[in-house]
Amino acid sequence: MRATWDVFCNVIDNYGDIGIAWRLARELARQPDLDVRLWVDDLEAFRRIWPSIDADRSEQLDAGVTVRAWRTPFDDTAAADVVIEAFGCALPESYLHAMSARASAPVWINLEYLTAESWADAHHGLPSPHPSLPLTKHFFFPGYTEATGGLLIEPDxxxxxxxxxxxxxxxxxxxxxxxxxxxxxxxxxxxxxxxxxxxxxxxxxxxxxxxxxxxxxxxxxxxxxxxxxxxxxxxxxxxxxxxxxxxxxxxxxxxxxxxxxxxxxxxxxxxxxxxxxxxxxxxxxxxxxxxxxxxxxxxxxxxxxxxxxxxxxxxxxxxxxxxxxxxxxxxxxxxxxxxxxxxxxxxxxxxxxxxxxxxxxxxxxxxxxxxxxxxxxxxxx
Ligand SMILES: Cc1cn([C@H]2C[C@H](O)[C@@H](COP(=O)(O)OP(=O)(O)O[C@H]3O[C@@H](C)[C@H](O)[C@@H](O)[C@H]3O)O2)c(=O)[nH]c1=O
Missing domain, CATH: 3.40.50.2000 (Glycogen Phosphorylase B;)
Incomplete structure (x- = not known):
């Protein structure tokens, strides 16, 4: 059965947030049996690093990824099997409720910023239960050691x-x-x-x-x-x-x-x-x-x-x-x-x-x- 993945990216400044979220989404979409959506709140910034993006479209398919404009209020949508929030971006409240309404809770991951500091080893994978909903978020730390989540390196x-x-x-x-x-x-x-x-x-x-x-x-x-x-x-x-x-x-x-x-x-x-x-x-x-x-x-x-x-x-x-x-x-x-x-x-x-x-x-x-x-x-x- 195909699994669904949602990646959320809130562009704070610069191009790192979208740059990393896009590399990740593209890699995920290359896996067999994954349907990947990438929600981005600043398609203009996205278009600068990936010029085929149309900043006016609310949905488009690019490199195998369904790119969705992340707008407020948030479009009603079913929550995915796996939810990744890039760099602690706060998920829309309605989406959190959609996550908790599922028969089985999604795997919820916060992709953290990369650091070569040794504390990343101990923090990688730690769980954090939501204060009021039956959901648990996990912190995923990229890094340079086996104990971390590794580096985003395209296999080819x-x-x-x-x-x-x-x-x-x-x-x-x-x-x-x-x-x-x-x-x-x-x-x-x-x-x-x-x-x-x-x-x-x-x-x-x-x-x-x-x-x-x-x-x-x-x-x-x-x-x-x-x-x-x-x-x-x-x-x-x-x-x-x-x-x-x-x-x-x-x-x-x-x-x-x-x-x-x-x-x-x-x-x-x-x-x-x-x-x-x-x-x-x-x-x-x-x-x-x-x-x-x-x-x-x-x-x-x-x-x-x-x-x-x-x-x-x-x-x-x-x-x-x-x-x-x-x-x-x-x-x-x-x-x-x-x-x-x-x-x-x-x-x-x-x-x-x-x-x-x-x-x-x-x-x-x-x-x-x-x-x-x-x-x-x-x-x-
Ligand atoms: C110079 C250049 C970069 N890029 C891409 C490469 C990268 O994917 C992206 C730049 O991202 P970075 O190298 O991470 O640098 P950045 O300074 O743009 O992003 C930063 O944003 C902050 C909010 C984060 O906290 C930082 O950790 C960092 O990620 O832009 C282009 O696509 N075209 C270009 O001409």
Whole structure:
């Protein structure tokens, strides 16, 4: 018998909520015997990462997923066998009642934010009974260890990446209207929040002994980049040179094209969660900007992932990557950013080998979709 799954996504800001919910829904829809609906309250944001979405439609089928507009008041609908709320979004009251009216309660899961911190091991899977309805929610923590829910890794990702690297990169640059890299050039992608360290980084790139190309999709970092370049504004399609640095501004890409950008660049500056995971899987060195949290809570997330990621790196490389990550997240670090960049540059090949081994290690461990299916299987009545 086919099982029904409802995934709920409330877009708070940025693209991580919908980016992760969409990857998950697509993966679930690829399983045999699952009917998957994705409820999204901001189809405009969704359309930016997945341009075939029609923001005016209340229901549409895309990539095997039934996409429903999550509106208030909420449409009356039967509750699914499995209900996933992404990142603690509050389910509509009427839907909660539909869940409790079923003969057997659905498996109800709150998909949590990813962290490399060790406490995720102990929190993964914990139940939380609803205060007044006969329903129990379970907390599902993605993570980097066997005890967590794993990472959202598409099973065919490595294969698609290899095929792209063998045969697709030149076409990709052509399609984006960006010249192909010269042999001595370092190509870097930049996806960031506003960042106090950006001017120092751009100075370092402009002063690099070899050419550096920075590929930046339109987004929150653009005003700061324009200020550093000394131009009034920046639009997709513009390119500017300062010293060794060539900047290319791209339109915001589809999620699949953004993955390709991560594969095609030699170094990726990423932010939040989803681009961070997919930059790790791109097997290229990355510099991560965590989503800024009050009281500096993000610094602990950065240190936790850095500790895991740097395992097995030689001391100089670990210091360089650690320095870059800390400067990039506003945490105290020595030496200064330019010096970390120089060391990183010299050790780029070592870092790339390390990134490759790290990606292989991640791909070999438990995947989120598989673990989620197992988790549900044990609880479904
Ligand atoms: C740059 C770019 C990204 N993307 C996609 C990749 C990802 O799926 C998504 C970006 O998501 P993230 O990398 O997670 O970064 P983000 O900053 O957009 O999302 C954040 O939102 C906050 C609310 C969360 O608390 C954070 O943890 C984080 O997830 O956008 C594109 O589709 N096209 C693009 O051009």
């Amino acid at each position: 990702l490595a294969e698609r990446r290899r095929a792209f690297l063998d045969d697709g990169v030149a076409d990709f640059w052509r399609r984006l209207d960006v010249v192909s890299p010269r042999p001595d050039e370092l190509r870097v992608s930049l996806f960031a929040y506003q960042n106090a360290a950006l001017p120092a980084l751009l100075d370092a790139w402009a002063g690099d002994p070899a050419p550096v190309s920075c590929i930046v999709p339109e987004g929150r970092v653009i005003p700061q980049l324009a200020a550093w370049l000394g131009v009034a504004g920046l639009r997709a399609g513009e390119t500017h040179r300062r010293g060794a640095l060539q900047v290319y501004v791209l339109p915001f890409l589809s999620q699949d094209d953004y993955d390709r950008l991560l594969w095609a660049c030699a170094v990726n500056f990423v932010r939040g969660e989803d681009s961070c995971v997919h930059a790790q899987l791109a097997a290229r060195p990355l510099v991560w900007q965590a989503y800024p949290q009050t009281e500096g809570a993000h610094a602990q997330k950065v240190e936790a992932l850095l500790a895991r990621y740097s395992e097995g790196l030689d001391a100089a490389s670990a210091a360089a990557i650690g320095g870059l990550w800390r400067h990039w997240n506003g945490t105290p670090a020595a030496p200064e950013l330019a010096s970390c960049w120089r060391t990183f540059r010299v050790r780029h090949e070592t870092m790339t080998r390390h990134a490759d081994a790290w990606a292989a290690r991640l791909s070999g461990q438990g995947r989120l979709t598989g673990k989620l299916l197992e988790f549900v299987e044990k609880r479904i009545k």
